[in-house]
Amino acid sequence: MTVPRLDVDGVSRSFGGIRAVRAVSFALEPGRITGLIGPNGAGKTTLFNLIAGTLKPDEGRIRFEGRALAGLGPGAVARLGLARSFQATSVFPGLSVREHLHRAALLRHAGRPADLLRWRVLAAARRAAGERAAELLDFAGLAGVAETEAAALPYGLQKILGVVMALAGGAHMLLADEPAAGLNPTETLRMGALLRAIHRKRGVDILLIEHDLRMVMALCDRIVALGDGAVIADGPPALVRRDPAFVAAYLGGDADAA
Numbered sequence: 001m002t003v004p005r006l007d008v009d010g011v012s013r014s015f016g017g018i019r020a021v022r023a024v025s026f027a028l029e030p031g032r033i034t035g036l037i038g039p040n041g042a043g044k045t046t047l048f049n050l051i052a053g054t055l056k057p058d059e060g061r062i063r064f065e066g067r068a069l070a071g072l073g074p075g076a077v078a079r080l081g082l083a084r085s086f087q088a089t090s091v092f093p094g095l096s097v098r099e100h101l102h103r104a105a106l107l108r109h110a111g112r113p114a115d116l117l118r119w120r121v122l123a124a125a126r127r128a129a130g131e132r133a134a135e136l137l138d139f140a141g142l143a144g145v146a147e148t149e150a151a152a153l154p155y156g157l158q159k160i161l162g163v164v165m166a167l168a169g170g171a172h173m174l175l176a177d178e179p180a181a182g183l184n185p186t187e188t189l190r191m192g193a194l195l196r197a198i199h200r201k202r203g204v205d206i207l208l209i210e211h212d213l214r215m216v217m218a219l220c221d222r223i224v225a226l227g228d229g230a231v232i233a234d235g236p237p238a239l240v241r242r243d244p245a246f247v248a249a250y251l252g253g254d255a256d257a258a
């Protein structure tokens with residue numbers, strides 16, 4: 001059997017008395033866009049934090065491409081190729097769009113300060129990061145705003161930059177955290193097209209948390225639905241949207257709303 005891209009096995013996490021994530025298991029084959037959905041408070045963000053290494057599970061194991069993530073922090077997880085979308089404006093205040101991508105590309109070396117003390121290594125890393133930034137500017141359609149300060153971009157472009165920054169370090173899998181939140185319909189379509197291009201043209205798998213069900217249904221090969229911290233439905237969109245547990249928990253019983 002193929003090694004799953006991401007294998008979440010019996011993962012639980014509580015905060016005080018609240019069991020935010022309860023014995024969640026799913027394995028994602030390579031080559032997929034997967035949606036992680038559920039009502040407010042269902043545990044999506046907690047699960048993302050557990051996968052990205054920001055939080056540690058109380059129980060269970062998470063493997064990325066066969067490697068256990070236990071004990072790794074967010075930087076180490078990202079360097080393995082599992083990267084989370086950034087909040088573009090809060091990362092490097094005052095820096096341009098190009099500089100954001102350049103810094104994000106350099107971050108993959110940040111855990112190896114000894115390397116960076118050797119100027120040859122640093123110079124080569126800077127050059128490669130510059131090339132990568134230029135290529136990503138073109139890929140994401142951001143070349144026209146490359147020298148604009150990231151914080152001054154329209155919100156939709158800031159969200160695009162935050163997603164593309166996650167690719168700058170060479171990710172094989174992108175954790176996209178509500179990329180359409182706060183976007184208007186045109187911006188949402190552009191974001192959907194970008195995610196599809198990231199997957200199809202760059203071969204990056206995506207795990208997508210998103211409240212915009214239309215986007216999730218259109219983009220995803222598979223949907224994992226959480227309710228009250230546990231998996232309540234898991235499968236292709238056409239099946240999940242008719243799953244009684246999903247309909248009851250997420251849509252208040254109205255299957256046609258999905």
Ligand SMILES: Nc1ncnc2c1ncn2[C@@H]1O[C@H](COP(=O)(O)OP(=O)(O)OP(=O)(O)O)[C@@H](O)[C@H]1O
Binds near residue numbers: 019038039043044
């Ligand atoms: N740091 C924390 N301390 C205490 N409780 C927390 C913490 N983080 C999350 N929770 C609780 O865990 C549960 C799951 O929250 P989580 O944010 O993961 O849900 P979510 O599905 O991402 O919700 P939303 O769609 O609103 O972002 C909620 O009851 C929340 O209040």
